Amino acid sequence: MPKTAYVRTKPHLNIGTMGHVDHGKTTLTAAITKVLAERGTGGGTRYVPFDRIDRAPEEAARGITINIAHVEYETDTRHYAHVDMPGHADYIKNMVTGAAQLDGAILVVSAVDGIMPQTAEHVLLARQVGVDHIVVALNKADAGDEELTDLVELEVRELLTAQGYPGDSVPVVRVSGLKALDGDPRWTAAVEALLDAVDTYVPVPERYLDAPFLLPVENVLTITGRGTVVTGAVERGTIRVGDRVEVPGAGLETVVTGLETFGKPMQEAQAGDNVALLLRGVPRDAVRRGHVVAAPGSVAPSRRFSARVYVLSSREGGRTTPVSTGYRPQFYIRTADVVGDVDLGATAVARPGDTVTMTVELGRAVPLEPGLGFAVREGGRTVGAGTVTSVG
Ligand SMILES: Nc1nc2c(ncn2[C@@H]2O[C@H](COP(=O)(O)OP(=O)(O)OP(=O)(O)O)[C@@H](O)[C@H]2O)c(=O)[nH]1
Numbered sequence: 001m002p003k004t005a006y007v008r009t010k011p012h013l014n015i016g017t018m019g020h021v022d023h024g025k026t027t028l029t030a031a032i033t034k035v036l037a038e039r040g041t042g043g044g045t046r047y048v049p050f051d052r053i054d055r056a057p058e059e060a061a062r063g064i065t066i067n068i069a070h071v072e073y074e075t076d077t078r079h080y081a082h083v084d085m086p087g088h089a090d091y092i093k094n095m096v097t098g099a100a101q102l103d104g105a106i107l108v109v110s111a112v113d114g115i116m117p118q119t120a121e122h123v124l125l126a127r128q129v130g131v132d133h134i135v136v137a138l139n140k141a142d143a144g145d146e147e148l149t150d151l152v153e154l155e156v157r158e159l160l161t162a163q164g165y166p167g168d169s170v171p172v173v174r175v176s177g178l179k180a181l182d183g184d185p186r187w188t189a190a191v192e193a194l195l196d197a198v199d200t201y202v203p204v205p206e207r208y209l210d211a212p213f214l215l216p217v218e219n220v221l222t223i224t225g226r227g228t229v230v231t232g233a234v235e236r237g238t239i240r241v242g243d244r245v246e247v248p249g250a251g252l253e254t255v256v257t258g259l260e261t262f263g264k265p266m267q268e269a270q271a272g273d274n275v276a277l278l279l280r281g282v283p284r285d286a287v288r289r290g291h292v293v294a295a296p297g298s299v300a301p302s303r304r305f306s307a308r309v310y311v312l313s314s315r316e317g318g319r320t321t322p323v324s325t326g327y328r329p330q331f332y333i334r335t336a337d338v339v340g341d342v343d344l345g346a347t348a349v350a351r352p353g354d355t356v357t358m359t360v361e362l363g364r365a366v367p368l369e370p371g372l373g374f375a376v377r378e379g380g381r382t383v384g385a386g387t388v389t390s391v392g
């Protein structure tokens with residue numbers, strides 16, 4: 001089947017839904033795609049039903065760090081990749097490690113239930129990881145009493161203000177994902193209003209387009225007769241078909257012979273795009289998830305770094321006991337999963353809930369730089385979140 005090329009006619013943004021469990025994030029995500037698909041002027045938007053969002057096959061294939069369902073849609077002025085994180089733990093993990101890379105977020109709050117613990121936690125975390133623009137969807141407005149909904153709106157604005165957001169001016173839109181999915185005109189109009197708010201309130205972020213190209217590899221696939229394809233989100237820079245790239249971890253240099261986004265061929269990809277790169281003459285086993293594809297000579301992998309690390313409290317799903325020098329957890333850095341030896345220096349111990357400075361010696365070298373976020377995991381759960389402060 002011939003494929004239609006991806007034409008960059010609109011700025012691309014990464015957005016996502018956050019909020020307490022069951023407040024309707026996935027339902028609203030489905031409703032957004034349905035409303036835009038039926039609007040007709042939505043261009044590339046295809047309706048993604050609820051059960052395709054929660055159980056997107058990519059989700060399983062992407063493995064445990066990127067447990068995210070990506071949905072693509074277009075408004076009149078923008079192209080969005082929307083992430084709907086399936087659960088609270090995934091949200092924390094994907095936000096602290098930067099995997100979600102949100103330019104803006106839709107905070108979903110049930111008008112019936114109001115602010116719940118995870119509503120507050122997600123706002124706090126969004127602030128900490130630098131999500132500067134939040135639009136509020138007061139969902140389930142079909143089931144909520146109007147006066148009660150007014151109170152919930154007030155509460156949400158106060159919460160946002162308390163966390164350093166401009167709570168008085170943040171757009172708050174009353175929606176019903178469920179009724180919009182049913183095609184009820186009152187509520188499809190409400191979803192349109194929510195999208196208008198996102199279009200106008202969330203600015204197009206400044207992209208690191210001039211930096212050397214870097215793409216953390218999320219997945220590696222083989223396309224029979226064509227070669228090896230790597231997928232992931234472009235972290236910085238731009239790439240065109242014909243450009244030379246290197247995979248430092250694999251010790252190879254090659255040429256990009258094909259470029260696609262959401263199944264559509266493209267001439268040039270840039271920071272923020274979700275892409276697949278076809279690499280010339282690369283054996284399937286040479287490249288792995290966790291490697292990066294980069295402009296030749298632009299990154300030098302290292303094993304040693306210093307970091308500030310927040311040790312999750314047991315309430316957040318973290319450890320119940322302190323850690324000390326000699327602790328040897330897994331470090332999730334970009335898409336890489338590497339074991340590391342922790343040295344806490346003079347601090348000696350870090351208790352759940354503490355933020356500490358540590359040096360780490362990784363089991364193998366990965367590209368590192370100050371400011372890079374990562375997660376610390378053991379036994380399949382996240383126990384810490386950190387930021388690299390210096391390398392070497
Ligand atoms: N009345 C009403 N119910 C809704 C609405 N949106 C979602 N629901 C219901 O609320 C429940 C949870 O919806 P989901 O979309 O799965 O919520 P979620 O936030 O994605 O939940 P998690 O992913 O588990 O955190 C489901 O039973 C939905 O049918 C709405 O606008 N109105």
Ligand SMILES: [Mg+2]
Pocket residue numbers: 025026027054084085086
């Ligand atoms: Mg959901």
